[in-house]
Amino acid sequence: MTDRPTNWRPGRMESDPARLVALDVLEQVRDGAYANIALPATLQKAGLTGRGRGFATNLTYGTLRMMGRWDAIIERCVQGRPFEEIDPLVVDILRLGAHQIHGLDVPIHAAMNETVNLARNEAGSGASGFVNAVMHRISERTSAEWDEVLATDLAPQGPRAVLAAQTSHPEWILEVYEKSLEASGRTVDDLGDVLAANNEPARVAIAPRTVSRETVVRDAEDARATPTEGSLLEEAVVLERGNPGRMQSIRDHSAGVQDEGSQLVAHLVIEAPLEGRDTEWLDMCAGPGGKTATMAALADPAVTIFANELHGHRLDLVANAIEPFGDAVILREGDARSIGEPGRFDRVLVDVPCSGLGSLRRRPEARWRKTYEDAEGMTDLQVGLLEAAIESARPGGLICYSTCSPDVRETREIVDRFTDRVEVLDAVEIARRIVKPGSLDTITGPYLQLWPDEHDTDAMFAALLIKK
Numbered sequence: 001m002t003d004r005p006t007n008w009r010p011g012r013m014e015s016d017p018a019r020l021v022a023l024d025v026l027e028q029v030r031d032g033a034y035a036n037i038a039l040p041a042t043l044q045k046a047g048l049t050g051r052g053r054g055f056a057t058n059l060t061y062g063t064l065r066m067m068g069r070w071d072a073i074i075e076r077c078v079q080g081r082p083f084e085e086i087d088p089l090v091v092d093i094l095r096l097g098a099h100q101i102h103g104l105d106v107p108i109h110a111a112m113n114e115t116v117n118l119a120r121n122e123a124g125s126g127a128s129g130f131v132n133a134v135m136h137r138i139s140e141r142t143s144a145e146w147d148e149v150l151a152t153d154l155a156p157q158g159p160r161a162v163l164a165a166q167t168s169h170p171e172w173i174l175e176v177y178e179k180s181l182e183a184s185g186r187t188v189d190d191l192g193d194v195l196a197a198n199n200e201p202a203r204v205a206i207a208p209r210t211v212s213r214e215t216v217v218r219d220a221e222d223a224r225a226t227p228t229e230g231s232l233l234e235e236a237v238v239l240e241r242g243n244p245g246r247m248q249s250i251r252d253h254s255a256g257v258q259d260e261g262s263q264l265v266a267h268l269v270i271e272a273p274l275e276g277r278d279t280e281w282l283d284m285c286a287g288p289g290g291k292t293a294t295m296a297a298l299a300d301p302a303v304t305i306f307a308n309e310l311h312g313h314r315l316d317l318v319a320n321a322i323e324p325f326g327d328a329v330i331l332r333e334g335d336a337r338s339i340g341e342p343g344r345f346d347r348v349l350v351d352v353p354c355s356g357l358g359s360l361r362r363r364p365e366a367r368w369r370k371t372y373e374d375a376e377g378m379t380d381l382q383v384g385l386l387e388a389a390i391e392s393a394r395p396g397g398l399i400c401y402s403t404c405s406p407d408v409r410e411t412r413e414i415v416d417r418f419t420d421r422v423e424v425l426d427a428v429e430i431a432r433r434i435v436k437p438g439s440l441d442t443i444t445g446p447y448l449q450l451w452p453d454e455h456d457t458d459a460m461f462a463a464l465l466i467k468k
């Protein structure tokens with residue numbers, strides 16, 4: 001026998017390749033990598049396909065999302081040893097083990113064996129004894145029993161600390177969401193549902209653009225995906241399973257992958273009532289072009305859309321997305337605050353860059369990287385962009401301010417600064433005319449705030465304003 005692995009010993013079990021990939025990606029993320037970039041590259045290098053690939057993906061993304069919860073549980077299983085003193089590699093191995101037992105349906109004995117084996121091969125036999133003991137304690141309670149332990153132990157720190165640990169979120173995010181839930185007509189009692197929805201991977205939503213819904217459904221079936229209905233919009237197609245990249249309509253841009261919340265914002269821009277001329281629209285922050293393309297698909301042929309984007313590489317994505325619409329869309333690269341065409345446009349969309357707190361379900365590690373201060377860092381730019389949007393609109397013209405964050409500092413508090421210069425329309429009322437009946441019943445206007453638990457969308461915000 002030749003070509004033995006260097007760590008080969010008689011009787012020694014090699015690590016499962018899928019678990020090795022997950023551990024590798026966790027380490028890369030610890031060093032600052034993005035999981036959605038590191039994982040495909042690591043899978044490719046390991047040559048993993050089929051079920052192994054699927055398992056490695058679920059294990060990696062799930063562990064990254066849930067690691068706040070796993071850390072709280074692990075901390076209660078290390079018998080007083082300070083968490084910060086444990087080798088980070090060993091912590092990652094334990095997180096993966098905890099996720100297999102309590103986050104995936106891996107039988108306990110398999111999760112235990114594989115985790116201890118991974119520890120022995122990657123961190124040494126001393127670490128494997130420790131991992132073995134901790135894994136035993138983790139497995140001794142069910143997930144519901146661990147919830148009770150966390151509730152009791154963390155009760156002195158308040159209900160927010162309990163829910164943060166149980167649902168695996170930093171505590172400050174709960175505070176931000178609470179404020180926004182209340183401002184949008186819901187109550188803090190709904191917080192647990194929203195946080196739970198953040199822990200579910202987002203389903204792929206598709207907007208049919210130059211083809212019918214039926215064509216997109218057929219195309220999805222041909223690509224062995226499982227198409228189903230959207231939660232908000234009649235025409236949206238949602239994939240239960242499958243890879244949209246295999247679909248012809250996605251490849252030729254006759255349809256586009258787009259969250260239903262974003263699709264709805266595009267509808268709002270063009271279906272909001274407007275008096276007078278309606279032929280020139282401006283999309284100020286267009287990259288990667290999802291809303292531009294959906295707006296172009298819905299627009300009257302007499303309309304020209306001017307799509308602006310700061311970054312050249314993102315403008316290239318807009319150019320791809322609007323390919324089917326020819327001259328109906330005119331592109332501009334640059335800072336939207338310097339467009340300098342005061343009073344020209346009939347409808348203006350300003351879909352501002354933001355902290356991204358509304359799309360946490362899409363980026364597994366994002367919640368651990370963000371800080372409370374991130375939103376504050378964006379507000380000057382957001383104010384400047386809305387100011388420029390109002391400037392660009394003609395008197396009586398429509399401005400839609402939207403963002404993929406529910407944080408009131410980036411949403412209603414920005415818009416409220418301009419209420420002397422604009423009339424605020426009831427965006428929820430207008431949205432109800434567009435969506436499936438009953439789907440926006442729990443929220444109140446005038447601003448539209450969507451939520452992942454109720455609407456199966458990112459936590460998108462939109463305000464509709466008429467320039468005085």
Ligand SMILES: C[S@@+](CC[C@H](N)C(=O)[O-])C[C@H]1O[C@@H](n2cnc3c(N)ncnc32)[C@H](O)[C@@H]1O
Binds near residue numbers: 290291335337352354
């Ligand atoms: C939330 S994204 C827009 C998403 C886009 N509307 C869509 O639906 O596909 C915000 C965009 O604004 C761009 N951006 C940031 N600062 C800008 C500025 N000063 N002027 C114009 N665009 C800007 C970012 O590069 C980013 O592409």
